[in-house]
Amino acid sequence: MNGDALFPREPTVIAPGAVHVPGWLSVERQGELVGACRSWARGPVPLRHTVLPGGGVMSVRTVCLGWHWQPYRYSRTADDVNGARVAPFPDWLVEWGRTALAVAYGDVGAVGAVGAVGAVGAVGQEYTPDTALINFYDGAARMGMHQDKEERSGAPVVSLSIGDTCVFRFGNTESRGRPYTDVELVSGDLFVFGGPSRFAYHGVPKVYPGTADPATGMHSGRLNITLRETGLPG
Template structure:
């Protein structure tokens, strides 16, 4: 079992009620397949783009949406360039359902939306060196089904906060390539973000296909067809 930076074994943890971290959930081959898929999804039309917030600022993270196009703060069927959003890939649906099952197991009945989980949208975030994401809540969906987050490439410091404010208490987690984080139930609407990435920590096997960090966030929108 791979260890952390101190050499200790990395094991399943539950950093908050309803939040589950499964280290090394994807093996190297599965990670490489996902990186290749992300490169295809990033191509125009409806490809990778920068997001301008209503305040006028531009996010340092670039993203591509699948199934539904996310914008601050809602969803649409048309991407930033006017093209129809790319379809939600069956590959991500299968992965996300397995992720929820692996995270909650026999306790899925106690997590809203975990039983019968039907994801239909995803956001692929690319973090170039120096990018980060401020604390925010995922509140644009119409259901409270769990959020599935898969990390690829460089490590990052992920901050999982509380459901009330952007201030403490929070827990900082080091997410590495192949790690799975699922948050639902009491943590579904927790504030969360990426404090920083750790450049140069990615497996060299990803180069030159990936520089920086990729995060795939899969959700059930509740928006219907």
């Protein structure tokens, strides 16, 4: 693992509309986000293991911004936790999402633009995420193959990784099985999926404990922050 860490990792188009941008977040920006996530995890709705309709419990722990996600819907209040209204989605995170989209999709003038998916033009500026799912993985946590499909909007999902390296499995839109591509996501990496890949199945079959950079404030575990447009009113 990470045998080529001494060599620059290049942005890669994994599938149409799905782009991996390694090292997008600086260590300083990662530290800012870790501090913010710790604050959000304390409430008003605390970090929790989500209970699935069949009674199973997800191994990752989650806290949400803007809208509260529970299988398989959004609400303003965390009715499955403590009934509190979730923390608001901050304006600065909207701007991070817009910049991430511009970089991944090669918008003209974007710093570090990939330019591999074709110009998106105004899409970056029009992107207005209003919810974030913040997932914390310890060394034993996993995420099964699933689709992000509770949103009414078809806008791309912006995913940020901080902490331990993981295997991110990005699949197809038809089933949880093959074909899929395994991508190693390292702390600071950006992954965007939209367009034809917006509803692709994806998951995390493995986390590599002990690979987090303490300089980010993460001594162990992995944070994954996904920004989304719900398309819901209000």
